[in-house]
């Protein structure tokens with residue numbers, strides 16, 4: 001039985017989505033039906049379709065009492081909105097239906113597991129948000145919350161672990177048919193640890209073990225954990241809050257983290273080996289994965305970062321978008337990401353240049369060079385929804401360029417730059433001139449130990465974003481862009497002569 005709160009939200013989104021013209025949204029990145037979106041939730045395949053839910057506040061383009069928005073797709077790129085799936089309408093989730101995941105039950109029903117948030121006065125007299133794990137079961141359209149929610153209550157939490165920071169359950173089924181659920185929690189040292197629970201039926205849960213500990217190494221609280229096996233390794237993804245920068249690997253604030261290690265499935269023991277950031281750009285958080293029917297591990301993140309979410313006035317009809325679905329693999333001990341292969345089915349209007357000379361502009365040497373819009377443009381190489389493969393090499397290996405700049409979403413006033421600095425092993429993205437009017441983060445650098453003097457990259461742009469894949473997906477930099485879609489120029493600049501191979505497709 002649906003509640004009044006849910007019915008109202010469903011009615012609201014149906015009316016107000018009509019005020020958002022299709023062309024004002026990203027074309028193939030999911031955006032909220034109306035209002036605000038954050039984390040991807042419940043990414044799953046159910047009855048022939050991918051389901052993607054999301055943290056959702058329909059009534060405003062700012063964060064508010066969380067609902068679960070809902071969309072389905074057959075290719076993870078073209079989405080159809082379904083009515084909002086969950087609303088904060090029970091005493092145990094009255095202050096928010098927070099992030100979680102989904103699975104198909106043995107009897108064929110679709111199960112959602114999420115964090116219920118309830119504010120109440122804590123022992124010290126302060127008002128606190130208590131977080132518990134709850135389930136709802138449904139048919140892919142309507143979901144009924146379980147009558148005995150929460151299913152993972154604070155009495156199941158080990159001593160010393162926080163009852164207020166306890167969220168974002170990620171569920172999976174083991175080969176023996178039992179279920180595991182990994183939940184983020186704040187440890188006694190104030191940083192994150194991940195609690196693993198087990199169940200035979202997804203309803204009755206017991207605490208199994210502390211699966212991983214941050215011990216104040218990578219930020220503080222770890223949010224939105226995901227764990228899976230890939231190519232014989234265990235892969236732990238999580239989104240840490242309050243990070244301190246470490247070289248160019250991690251940046252301040254909310255970040256993203258991947259730990260690859262050894263996994264003993266018999267004892268659910270994960271032993272850390274390699275640690276890295278997932279995305280080196282500006283906007284990527286709270287990623288979640290799915291194992292597709294054909295065995296690919298695919299990841300989607302929220303293409304935003306928390307520190308900039310206050311920097312918009314909220315008058316826009318929607319805010320927040322998901323990243324491209326990315327296929328994951330492991331190469332040289334690192335997590336590698338590549339746009340889901342279905343993107344290639346969207347390609348049209350191929351334009352190609354081979355061994356094209358980009359002649360040096362000497363004034364590009366000064367540090368402000370990226371403020372210079374313009375440079376070389378090539379007939380047919382422009383657009384805002386595109387897939388662009390590029391190889392850049394020096395014309396003369398003795399005269400390697402210091403910087404090669406690719407300006408996208410450009411006209412004579414606006415541009416966003418991708419800067420290659422091979423001598424320093426750096427790639428930089430810069431959206432300072434993208435039309436942003438706020439003092440937010442505009443630039444970010446990644447340390448990329450380039451393998452050869454020919455630098456390879458792939459840029460996927462949708463109307464309001466760019467995702468740049470370097471070195472065949474070994475390093476990725478993502479950013480949302482505010483630039484008006486009429487700015488669709490692409491320019492190349494270099495301080496020493498260079499030669500490029502370029503293939504561009506429009507994406508439809």
Ligand code: FRU
Nearest residue numbers: 039055066098099167223286
């Ligand atoms: C991460 C997060 C989650 C929480 C949700 C609330 O972005 O803070 O930990 O469940 O957002 O919207």
